Amino acid sequence: MAGYETQVCVIAAGPSGLSAAVQAAEDGAEVIVLEKASGVGGAANMGMGPLGIGTKYQKQNMQDITVEKAFGMFMEYTHYNVDARLVKRYFEQSAETIEWLEDMGVEFEGAFKYFPQSEPTWHIVKTDTGIGPRAASFMNKALYAKAQELGVKFLLETPAKKILMEEGRVVGVLATDKNGQEVKITCKAAIICTGGAGCNPELKKLVISMERICLILLSLELWVTDLKWHGRQARINFQYGLNRQPVWLAWKIYQEAFPIFLASQIFWSIMGANAL
Protein backbone atom coordinates (compact mmCIF):
# COMPACT_ATOMS: atom_id res chain seq x y z
CA MET A 1 0.00 0.00 0.00
CA ALA A 2 1.34 3.44 -0.96
CA GLY A 3 1.41 5.93 1.88
CA TYR A 4 1.59 9.73 2.14
CA GLU A 5 1.64 12.08 5.07
CA THR A 6 0.22 15.60 5.01
CA GLN A 7 -1.66 18.12 7.14
CA VAL A 8 -4.77 18.57 4.99
CA CYS A 9 -6.26 16.07 2.56
CA VAL A 10 -8.72 17.64 0.12
CA ILE A 11 -11.04 15.10 -1.44
CA ALA A 12 -11.86 16.09 -5.04
CA ALA A 13 -10.58 18.77 -7.38
CA GLY A 14 -13.68 20.50 -8.70
CA PRO A 15 -13.76 24.27 -8.15
CA SER A 16 -14.57 23.83 -4.45
CA GLY A 17 -11.71 21.37 -3.92
CA LEU A 18 -9.27 23.51 -5.91
CA SER A 19 -10.25 26.61 -3.93
CA ALA A 20 -9.96 24.76 -0.62
CA ALA A 21 -6.54 23.40 -1.59
CA VAL A 22 -5.23 26.82 -2.71
CA GLN A 23 -6.56 28.57 0.40
CA ALA A 24 -5.15 25.92 2.78
CA ALA A 25 -1.77 26.06 1.04
CA GLU A 26 -1.79 29.88 1.10
CA ASP A 27 -2.43 29.65 4.83
CA GLY A 28 0.71 27.54 5.14
CA ALA A 29 -0.69 24.00 5.27
CA GLU A 30 0.76 20.97 3.50
CA VAL A 31 -1.98 19.71 1.17
CA ILE A 32 -2.70 16.57 -0.85
CA VAL A 33 -5.69 16.46 -3.21
CA LEU A 34 -7.34 13.16 -4.17
CA GLU A 35 -9.34 13.29 -7.42
CA LYS A 36 -11.36 10.48 -8.94
CA ALA A 37 -11.18 11.75 -12.53
CA SER A 38 -8.10 11.97 -14.73
CA GLY A 39 -8.27 15.78 -14.76
CA VAL A 40 -9.28 18.59 -12.43
CA GLY A 41 -12.22 21.02 -12.62
CA GLY A 42 -15.22 18.71 -12.14
CA ALA A 43 -18.56 19.82 -13.55
CA ALA A 44 -17.36 23.42 -13.73
CA ASN A 45 -15.34 22.57 -16.84
CA MET A 46 -18.73 22.69 -18.58
CA GLY A 47 -19.71 26.11 -17.20
CA MET A 48 -18.86 29.66 -18.13
CA GLY A 49 -18.32 31.53 -14.89
CA PRO A 50 -19.38 32.22 -11.32
CA LEU A 51 -21.98 34.55 -9.80
CA GLY A 52 -20.94 37.90 -8.36
CA ILE A 53 -23.00 40.64 -6.71
CA GLY A 54 -21.69 44.17 -6.16
CA THR A 55 -18.53 43.57 -8.17
CA LYS A 56 -16.37 46.19 -9.88
CA TYR A 57 -17.68 44.99 -13.27
CA GLN A 58 -21.25 45.85 -12.27
CA LYS A 59 -20.18 49.18 -10.74
CA GLN A 60 -18.23 50.13 -13.89
CA ASN A 61 -21.44 49.69 -15.92
CA MET A 62 -23.66 51.45 -13.34
CA GLN A 63 -25.48 48.18 -12.74
CA ASP A 64 -26.93 48.52 -9.29
CA ILE A 65 -27.66 45.06 -7.90
CA THR A 66 -27.61 44.52 -4.17
CA VAL A 67 -27.37 41.28 -2.21
CA GLU A 68 -30.85 41.97 -0.76
CA LYS A 69 -32.44 42.38 -4.20
CA ALA A 70 -30.67 39.32 -5.64
CA PHE A 71 -31.55 37.28 -2.58
CA GLY A 72 -35.24 38.20 -2.90
CA MET A 73 -35.24 37.34 -6.62
CA PHE A 74 -33.49 34.02 -6.04
CA MET A 75 -35.80 32.94 -3.24
CA GLU A 76 -38.85 33.77 -5.36
CA TYR A 77 -37.38 31.97 -8.37
CA THR A 78 -36.65 28.82 -6.35
CA HIS A 79 -39.99 28.98 -4.46
CA TYR A 80 -38.09 29.23 -1.16
CA ASN A 81 -37.04 25.62 -1.69
CA VAL A 82 -33.36 26.23 -0.87
CA ASP A 83 -31.16 26.79 2.18
CA ALA A 84 -31.70 30.55 2.62
CA ARG A 85 -28.75 31.02 4.99
CA LEU A 86 -26.39 29.33 2.56
CA VAL A 87 -27.67 31.39 -0.37
CA LYS A 88 -27.31 34.63 1.62
CA ARG A 89 -23.75 33.78 2.59
CA TYR A 90 -22.88 32.77 -0.98
CA PHE A 91 -24.26 36.07 -2.29
CA GLU A 92 -22.60 38.19 0.41
CA GLN A 93 -19.19 36.65 -0.27
CA SER A 94 -19.53 36.56 -4.06
CA ALA A 95 -17.89 39.94 -4.82
CA GLU A 96 -14.80 39.14 -2.74
CA THR A 97 -14.72 35.65 -4.32
CA ILE A 98 -14.46 37.25 -7.77
CA GLU A 99 -11.57 39.40 -6.50
CA TRP A 100 -9.93 36.36 -4.89
CA LEU A 101 -10.19 34.47 -8.19
CA GLU A 102 -8.54 37.42 -9.94
CA ASP A 103 -5.70 37.24 -7.42
CA MET A 104 -5.35 33.57 -8.45
CA GLY A 105 -4.87 34.65 -12.07
CA VAL A 106 -8.45 34.27 -13.35
CA GLU A 107 -9.60 36.99 -15.78
CA PHE A 108 -13.21 37.92 -16.50
CA GLU A 109 -14.96 39.26 -19.60
CA GLY A 110 -17.42 41.16 -17.38
CA ALA A 111 -20.84 40.67 -15.78
CA PHE A 112 -23.62 39.26 -17.96
CA LYS A 113 -27.31 38.40 -17.69
CA TYR A 114 -28.07 34.69 -17.69
CA PHE A 115 -31.45 35.34 -19.31
CA PRO A 116 -33.22 38.61 -20.30
CA GLN A 117 -35.23 39.01 -17.07
CA SER A 118 -32.25 38.32 -14.78
CA GLU A 119 -29.64 40.71 -13.40
CA PRO A 120 -26.06 40.77 -14.76
CA THR A 121 -24.47 38.58 -12.09
CA TRP A 122 -22.84 35.98 -14.33
CA HIS A 123 -19.09 36.66 -14.42
CA ILE A 124 -17.91 34.94 -17.55
CA VAL A 125 -14.30 33.82 -17.50
CA LYS A 126 -11.94 35.14 -20.18
CA THR A 127 -10.51 32.48 -22.49
CA ASP A 128 -8.09 32.57 -25.42
CA THR A 129 -10.96 31.96 -27.86
CA GLY A 130 -13.54 34.51 -26.67
CA ILE A 131 -16.84 34.02 -24.85
CA GLY A 132 -18.27 30.53 -25.13
CA PRO A 133 -19.09 27.21 -23.49
CA ARG A 134 -16.54 25.70 -21.12
CA ALA A 135 -15.03 29.13 -20.40
CA ALA A 136 -14.90 28.25 -16.69
CA SER A 137 -12.35 25.52 -17.45
CA PHE A 138 -9.87 28.43 -17.68
CA MET A 139 -10.73 29.30 -14.08
CA ASN A 140 -9.99 25.71 -13.06
CA LYS A 141 -6.69 25.75 -14.96
CA ALA A 142 -5.64 28.95 -13.15
CA LEU A 143 -6.55 27.47 -9.74
CA TYR A 144 -4.74 24.22 -10.57
CA ALA A 145 -1.61 26.12 -11.60
CA LYS A 146 -1.75 28.25 -8.43
CA ALA A 147 -2.17 25.16 -6.25
CA GLN A 148 0.82 23.47 -7.86
CA GLU A 149 2.86 26.66 -7.49
CA LEU A 150 2.03 26.57 -3.76
CA GLY A 151 3.26 22.98 -3.53
CA VAL A 152 -0.07 21.13 -3.41
CA LYS A 153 0.26 17.48 -4.47
CA PHE A 154 -2.47 16.06 -6.73
CA LEU A 155 -3.23 12.35 -6.94
CA LEU A 156 -5.47 11.96 -9.99
CA GLU A 157 -7.53 8.85 -10.76
CA THR A 158 -7.37 8.15 -7.03
CA PRO A 159 -10.88 8.24 -5.52
CA ALA A 160 -11.18 8.49 -1.76
CA LYS A 161 -12.98 5.52 -0.25
CA LYS A 162 -12.91 5.99 3.49
CA ILE A 163 -12.17 8.60 6.13
CA LEU A 164 -10.17 7.14 9.00
CA MET A 165 -11.17 8.36 12.46
CA GLU A 166 -9.64 7.91 15.91
CA GLU A 167 -11.39 9.16 19.03
CA GLY A 168 -13.69 11.31 16.92
CA ARG A 169 -10.85 12.96 14.99
CA VAL A 170 -9.80 12.52 11.37
CA VAL A 171 -6.45 10.75 11.13
CA GLY A 172 -6.38 9.72 7.50
CA VAL A 173 -8.08 8.90 4.23
CA LEU A 174 -8.04 5.64 2.30
CA ALA A 175 -8.15 5.80 -1.48
CA THR A 176 -7.61 3.53 -4.48
CA ASP A 177 -5.27 4.41 -7.31
CA LYS A 178 -5.85 3.70 -11.01
CA ASN A 179 -4.26 0.25 -10.70
CA GLY A 180 -6.62 -0.71 -7.91
CA GLN A 181 -3.91 -0.37 -5.24
CA GLU A 182 -4.90 1.03 -1.87
CA VAL A 183 -3.40 4.41 -0.95
CA LYS A 184 -3.31 5.74 2.61
CA ILE A 185 -3.07 9.46 3.34
CA THR A 186 -2.24 10.19 6.95
CA CYS A 187 -3.57 13.66 7.74
CA LYS A 188 -4.92 15.93 10.47
CA ALA A 189 -7.95 17.14 8.51
CA ALA A 190 -9.94 16.14 5.44
CA ILE A 191 -12.09 18.48 3.38
CA ILE A 192 -14.77 16.70 1.34
CA CYS A 193 -15.54 18.57 -1.90
CA THR A 194 -17.09 15.81 -3.99
CA GLY A 195 -19.91 17.86 -5.41
CA GLY A 196 -23.64 17.89 -5.38
CA ALA A 197 -26.68 15.77 -4.75
CA GLY A 198 -25.47 12.88 -6.91
CA CYS A 199 -23.87 11.25 -3.88
CA ASN A 200 -26.87 11.73 -1.60
CA PRO A 201 -29.38 8.87 -2.12
CA GLU A 202 -31.82 10.33 0.44
CA LEU A 203 -31.94 13.69 -1.34
CA LYS A 204 -32.24 12.00 -4.76
CA LYS A 205 -35.20 9.98 -3.50
CA LEU A 206 -36.86 13.10 -2.15
CA VAL A 207 -36.33 15.17 -5.31
CA ILE A 208 -37.50 12.39 -7.64
CA SER A 209 -40.59 11.73 -5.51
CA MET A 210 -41.41 15.46 -5.43
CA GLU A 211 -41.02 15.69 -9.22
CA ARG A 212 -43.30 12.68 -9.71
CA ILE A 213 -45.94 14.19 -7.43
CA CYS A 214 -45.77 17.49 -9.39
CA LEU A 215 -46.09 15.54 -12.65
CA ILE A 216 -49.10 13.63 -11.34
CA LEU A 217 -50.81 16.82 -10.13
CA LEU A 218 -50.07 18.58 -13.41
CA SER A 219 -51.37 15.59 -15.41
CA LEU A 220 -54.50 15.52 -13.26
CA GLU A 221 -55.12 19.19 -13.87
CA LEU A 222 -54.60 18.78 -17.62
CA TRP A 223 -56.82 15.72 -17.64
CA VAL A 224 -59.69 17.50 -15.90
CA THR A 225 -59.38 20.52 -18.24
CA ASP A 226 -59.12 18.27 -21.30
CA LEU A 227 -61.98 16.10 -20.17
CA LYS A 228 -64.23 19.11 -19.82
CA TRP A 229 -63.23 20.32 -23.28
CA HIS A 230 -63.61 16.90 -24.92
CA GLY A 231 -66.90 16.36 -23.15
CA ARG A 232 -68.24 19.64 -24.43
CA GLN A 233 -66.98 18.91 -27.97
CA ALA A 234 -68.44 15.42 -27.90
CA ARG A 235 -71.79 16.72 -26.69
CA ILE A 236 -71.87 19.37 -29.40
CA ASN A 237 -70.85 16.85 -32.07
CA PHE A 238 -73.40 14.39 -30.78
CA GLN A 239 -76.15 16.99 -30.77
CA TYR A 240 -75.36 18.10 -34.30
CA GLY A 241 -74.64 14.58 -35.56
CA LEU A 242 -71.01 15.26 -36.48
CA ASN A 243 -68.61 12.27 -36.50
CA ARG A 244 -70.75 10.77 -33.80
CA GLN A 245 -69.09 7.37 -33.41
CA PRO A 246 -65.36 8.22 -33.61
CA VAL A 247 -65.62 11.20 -31.25
CA TRP A 248 -67.51 9.27 -28.60
CA LEU A 249 -65.14 6.35 -28.94
CA ALA A 250 -62.02 8.55 -28.61
CA TRP A 251 -63.46 10.28 -25.59
CA LYS A 252 -64.33 6.99 -23.92
CA ILE A 253 -60.85 5.54 -24.50
CA TYR A 254 -59.26 8.71 -23.16
CA GLN A 255 -61.50 8.62 -20.13
CA GLU A 256 -60.59 4.99 -19.44
CA ALA A 257 -56.89 5.23 -20.24
CA PHE A 258 -55.94 8.21 -18.12
CA PRO A 259 -56.45 6.60 -14.72
CA ILE A 260 -54.21 3.75 -15.92
CA PHE A 261 -51.50 6.28 -16.85
CA LEU A 262 -51.94 7.95 -13.49
CA ALA A 263 -51.74 4.65 -11.62
CA SER A 264 -48.57 3.73 -13.52
CA GLN A 265 -47.01 7.09 -12.61
CA ILE A 266 -47.75 6.49 -8.92
CA PHE A 267 -46.46 2.93 -9.17
CA TRP A 268 -43.20 4.01 -10.84
CA SER A 269 -42.71 6.90 -8.45
CA ILE A 270 -42.78 4.43 -5.55
CA MET A 271 -40.71 1.77 -7.36
CA GLY A 272 -38.28 4.35 -8.76
CA ALA A 273 -37.67 5.99 -5.39
CA ASN A 274 -37.21 2.60 -3.72
CA ALA A 275 -34.80 1.41 -6.40
CA LEU A 276 -32.37 4.29 -5.76
Ligand SMILES: Cc1cc2nc3c(=O)[nH]c(=O)nc-3n(C[C@H](O)[C@H](O)[C@H](O)COP(=O)(O)OP(=O)(O)OC[C@H]3O[C@@H](n4cnc5c(N)ncnc54)[C@H](O)[C@@H]3O)c2cc1C
Ligand atom coordinates in the same frame (compact mmCIF):
# COMPACT_ATOMS: atom_id res chain seq x y z
C1 LIG B 1 -23.26 22.11 -18.07
C2 LIG B 1 -23.04 22.87 -16.78
C3 LIG B 1 -22.86 24.24 -16.83
C4 LIG B 1 -22.69 24.96 -15.67
N1 LIG B 1 -22.47 26.31 -15.75
C5 LIG B 1 -22.23 27.02 -14.62
C6 LIG B 1 -21.90 28.42 -14.70
O1 LIG B 1 -21.77 29.01 -15.78
N2 LIG B 1 -21.72 29.07 -13.52
C7 LIG B 1 -21.84 28.45 -12.29
O2 LIG B 1 -21.68 29.12 -11.26
N3 LIG B 1 -22.10 27.12 -12.21
C8 LIG B 1 -22.29 26.40 -13.33
N4 LIG B 1 -22.55 25.06 -13.26
C9 LIG B 1 -22.57 24.42 -11.91
C10 LIG B 1 -21.12 24.21 -11.44
O3 LIG B 1 -20.41 23.50 -12.42
C11 LIG B 1 -21.14 23.44 -10.11
O4 LIG B 1 -21.88 24.18 -9.17
C12 LIG B 1 -19.71 23.26 -9.60
O5 LIG B 1 -18.94 22.54 -10.53
C13 LIG B 1 -19.71 22.55 -8.26
O6 LIG B 1 -18.37 22.44 -7.86
P1 LIG B 1 -17.86 21.35 -6.85
O7 LIG B 1 -16.39 21.48 -6.77
O8 LIG B 1 -18.64 21.47 -5.59
O9 LIG B 1 -18.28 19.96 -7.49
P2 LIG B 1 -17.99 19.30 -8.93
O10 LIG B 1 -17.63 20.32 -9.93
O11 LIG B 1 -19.16 18.43 -9.17
O12 LIG B 1 -16.70 18.42 -8.67
C14 LIG B 1 -16.77 17.25 -7.90
C15 LIG B 1 -15.47 16.50 -8.10
O13 LIG B 1 -15.46 15.43 -7.18
C16 LIG B 1 -14.78 14.34 -7.79
N5 LIG B 1 -15.07 13.16 -6.96
C17 LIG B 1 -16.29 12.56 -6.75
N6 LIG B 1 -16.17 11.55 -5.89
C18 LIG B 1 -14.84 11.49 -5.52
C19 LIG B 1 -14.09 10.66 -4.64
N7 LIG B 1 -14.64 9.67 -3.94
N8 LIG B 1 -12.76 10.91 -4.51
C20 LIG B 1 -12.17 11.91 -5.19
N9 LIG B 1 -12.83 12.72 -6.05
C21 LIG B 1 -14.16 12.52 -6.21
C22 LIG B 1 -15.34 14.36 -9.20
O14 LIG B 1 -14.54 13.62 -10.10
C23 LIG B 1 -15.31 15.87 -9.48
O15 LIG B 1 -14.08 16.29 -10.04
C24 LIG B 1 -22.70 24.30 -14.41
C25 LIG B 1 -22.88 22.92 -14.36
C26 LIG B 1 -23.03 22.20 -15.53
C27 LIG B 1 -23.17 20.70 -15.44
